[in-house]
Amino acid sequence: MHGHAHPRIAGAIGRQAARLEHVLLAGFTHEPVERLAEELRRVAPAPLEHIFFSDDGSTAVEVALKMAVQFWRNSGQPAKTEIVALEHGYHGDTAGAMSVSDDSLFTAAFAAMRFPVRRAHSAYCYRCPVGLKRETCHIECGDSLERILQERGGQTAAIIVEPLLQGAGGMIVHPVEYLQRLRALATKYNVLLIADEVLTGFGRCGRMFATELAGVAPDLMCLSKGLTGGFLPMGATLATHDVYESFSGPEPERAFWHGHSYTGNPISCAAAVANLEIFRTEPVFELIAAIAAIHSERLPAVARHPGVGDVRSIGTVAAIELRADDAGYLSSLRPKLYRFFLEREVLLRPLGNVIYILPPYCIEPRDLNHIYDVIEEGIRPQ
Numbered sequence: 001m002h003g004h005a006h007p008r009i010a011g012a013i014g015r016q017a018a019r020l021e022h023v024l025l026a027g028f029t030h031e032p033v034e035r036l037a038e039e040l041r042r043v044a045p046a047p048l049e050h051i052f053f054s055d056d057g058s059t060a061v062e063v064a065l066k067m068a069v070q071f072w073r074n075s076g077q078p079a080k081t082e083i084v085a086l087e088h089g090y091h092g093d094t095a096g097a098m099s100v101s102d103d104s105l106f107t108a109a110f111a112a113m114r115f116p117v118r119r120a121h122s123a124y125c126y127r128c129p130v131g132l133k134r135e136t137c138h139i140e141c142g143d144s145l146e147r148i149l150q151e152r153g154g155q156t157a158a159i160i161v162e163p164l165l166q167g168a169g170g171m172i173v174h175p176v177e178y179l180q181r182l183r184a185l186a187t188k189y190n191v192l193l194i195a196d197e198v199l200t201g202f203g204r205c206g207r208m209f210a211t212e213l214a215g216v217a218p219d220l221m222c223l224s225k226g227l228t229g230g231f232l233p234m235g236a237t238l239a240t241h242d243v244y245e246s247f248s249g250p251e252p253e254r255a256f257w258h259g260h261s262y263t264g265n266p267i268s269c270a271a272a273v274a275n276l277e278i279f280r281t282e283p284v285f286e287l288i289a290a291i292a293a294i295h296s297e298r299l300p301a302v303a304r305h306p307g308v309g310d311v312r313s314i315g316t317v318a319a320i321e322l323r324a325d326d327a328g329y330l331s332s333l334r335p336k337l338y339r340f341f342l343e344r345e346v347l348l349r350p351l352g353n354v355i356y357i358l359p360p361y362c363i364e365p366r367d368l369n370h371i372y373d374v375i376e377e378g379i380r381p382q
């Protein structure tokens with residue numbers, strides 16, 4: 001996130017490893033986890049006061065799904081167990097995260113392990129599922145969710161969404177109005193909103209969290225990836241006080257029976273605290289704004305290439321969707337482009353026919369411009 005081996009994070013890891021490498025976060029606590037909880041509360045959307053630590057993005061999602069279902073059970077509404085998700089969503093590779101992810105090559109072998117999920121349209125305006133104009137098509141996508149909730153709201157525990165940017169599903173950027181509508185519908189139909197900010201969190205989309213850009217607060221939020229600045233695996237699921245409260249009480253069945261051996265590992269916590277200190281004390285958001293400005297400068301010319309169908313960007317992320325007869329993750333363009341870029345010493349991993357740039361925040365403008373030059377060379381008609 002801040003480039004390899006940032007000395008502040010590397011130093012924090014070394015100091016913490018020499019002090020306390022681990023203690024099970026059950027009945028015990030430790031200073032790094034207390035500090036991290038405090039720092040996360042400072043940056044997170046206001047209602048998300050409570051934090052449950054886990055190991056990675058997938059487990060942060062599992063925790064959110066399980067919390068949502070048990071929240072309703074603890075609140076005397078045990079029928080609310082279903083999850084609604086979006087087309088093109090990706091939430092991880094464990095069984096629950098795979099269930100809420102859209103059907104794909106990644107999930108094909110595991111159909112028997114996935115629980116059923118209803119799916120609303122994703123506001124993938126370039127490939128509008130109902131063939132509408134870009135400016136208005138998200139309204140129909142929101143309506144598709146409303147139809148599901150009208151029918152199944154009484155059985156639905158939560159809707160899960162990658163806010164504003166669906167990552168592995170094709171770097172699809174949603175209009176803010178769509179996320180705002182999801183929030184409004186979740187409230188209207190008494191369903192929890194889970195924001196999976198595993199990819200979008202920690203500045204990726206231009207603000208600390210993508211939900212901020214739409215001015216909405218979720219009931220549960222999943223974090224990982226950038227949490228430790230990319231040094232160590234760690235997940236966190238943030239919850240509102242209402243959700244938290246439903247789990248407290250003397251009855252053992254109210255408790256959240258979920259815990260991983262390395263939950264709240266002190267070394268990971270120290271890395272995450274150092275990462276948040278970097279955000280607080282270094283001009284990270286200026287670097288992020290400079291990356292976004294280069295995307296805005298360079299993408300219009302890329303969009304004019306005859307092979308380009310769509311370009312999209314949000315914050316530090318830019319995506320170029322190429323026209324392809326075999327569009328999708330297995331597009332024959334992927335291996336050719338991947339090799340072409342690597343031969344020029346640029347590491348880009350196209351999602352099939354979608355090339356995307358997701359740079360570290362410390363990238364120099366000349367390096368980012370060089371990446372664009374190589375991409376333009378790669379997509380030029382032969």
Ligand SMILES: Cc1ncc(COP(=O)(O)O)c(C=O)c1O
Pocket residue numbers: 056057058059061090091092093162167168196197198199200224225
């Ligand atoms: C939005 C989103 N959620 C969840 C995950 C899963 O995270 P992990 O790979 O750490 O399990 C990812 C990973 O790419 C992701 O992009």
